[in-house]
Amino acid sequence: MPGARSSTHPYRLPVLLAALGERLPADRMAVLEHVLERASGPDDVLVSRFIAAQTAAGLTHQLTEITRAWRTEAPDMTGAGLALALATARSHPRTRPAQVVISGPVGASVPARLTSGVAVEVIGSATTSLLIASFAAHGARDVVAEIGRAVDRGVAVDLLLEESTQAAAAFAALPRRVQIWHRVGGTGVLHAKVIAADRHTALLGSANLTDRALSDNIELGVVLRDPRLVEPLIEHFHWLLTPENNVLRRM
Template sequence: MNHEILVDTIAGIAADLPPAHISAWAAVLMSVDKPSAAVEAALINARPGFSTSTHARSLVQAWDATAHKLPGTAIAVALRSAALIQEQAASRRTDLVISGPISPSVSVRLTSSVVIEVIRAARNSLLIVSFAAYGVAEVIAELGAAAARGVRVDLVLEGSVGNGGTLRGPAGASAAFSQLTDSATFWHWPAHRRAAAAKSRSALHAKIIAADTAIALISSANLTDQALSTNLEVGVVIKDPMVTQRLVRHFEALMGEGAGVLERTSPGR
């Protein structure tokens, strides 16, 4: 028999139905021995909802056609396993994040709300990297709240041209966070550790917010009010701990005593 039909059907149901439906259906399947019209009806009645009748019919038909000798317990275990894999995959899924104009045909998340979400998710550490920064009063307040609950906050920010950076103007990006002087650690990339080509100097241009080693936002958006709201910016929020850990470890190495290219600084340098 071609079991692929049953496998595909179970995978599709696990992807479409919410967890409460999966649990209710597994309970029904654990108590039956074979596929039947009665089982189909029991599944529909266990947790009514949109498209449940279609899924119930598909499951019973695929079970009957390809693996009717399998007991209901086996189908229940397969369904719960598929649902668990779906849940784990969703928790690590990369989402699109944007600022500015919204496309009506694509579901996206707003940069401003994701920035706050990532900061609030931190329990031990926050890594903030930005080229430019100004305004963002809500972000500053959230960083202060994170520090107050014991989170270590590292701010890696570009400096002004006069202080070895590439930002034009009298102050570097750290000036926007001056009220966090006593609760965060500030880092800069000194001029003598940057490569230079002709009259150009390498820029600290990354824009990152990472909470612990669990979730990270990588975006084209600087930490400015305009970039987080009206500019046309695009980014991704990564929920894969393995990828986030590699990102954080990279910056930790850049901050390393002696070997790292970044140095501690104070606001306004």
């Protein structure tokens, strides 16, 4: 790339690439890098076809902005060069900031991901434990299926569910070694919504594990990928699960 511009006119391409790296998981980045490796430049049809095929909220806009900056700021750089830059950044992982997650209508330029896909992704990232809480649950077949796959690979699963909504029925097909917990009496209800994988990733938000909440309702959440934030959350729920504290009971 040419020399750095003045501070009043910085290059946008590195910033846009960094933002994309923060958004996409490693496997999605690898797919993009493979496309770029075969592209001659920003106007290559391979690039435009890849962008047009994206369905995640705001991703088409984000990739289009990268292509515009590539064309303006580094027109002589090949796709292989851009892929190498992305791969280099991916090889040095860093703590990822909180990421906005939504359900319902979304504008094309909003850099947010959809709750339904993120929920499945977080569950799929678990290697040892899953802690999932929801006030209501109905349908959500992709989520239930992903939990089943987690159980098959040896992940310990705790489901914290509100008894009054009969949420446990949505998970009846899961193996019996999945532990289901209900609130012990009292005047309050279990209203938390969280999906936590191991101690590294947690999805927090307003969406219950229902088909409408995951896709159609107007819902809002965040994904945390900083263990320093996720671990205290897990410790709180482990305290709630401790029998001596008489907060939750195992079914």
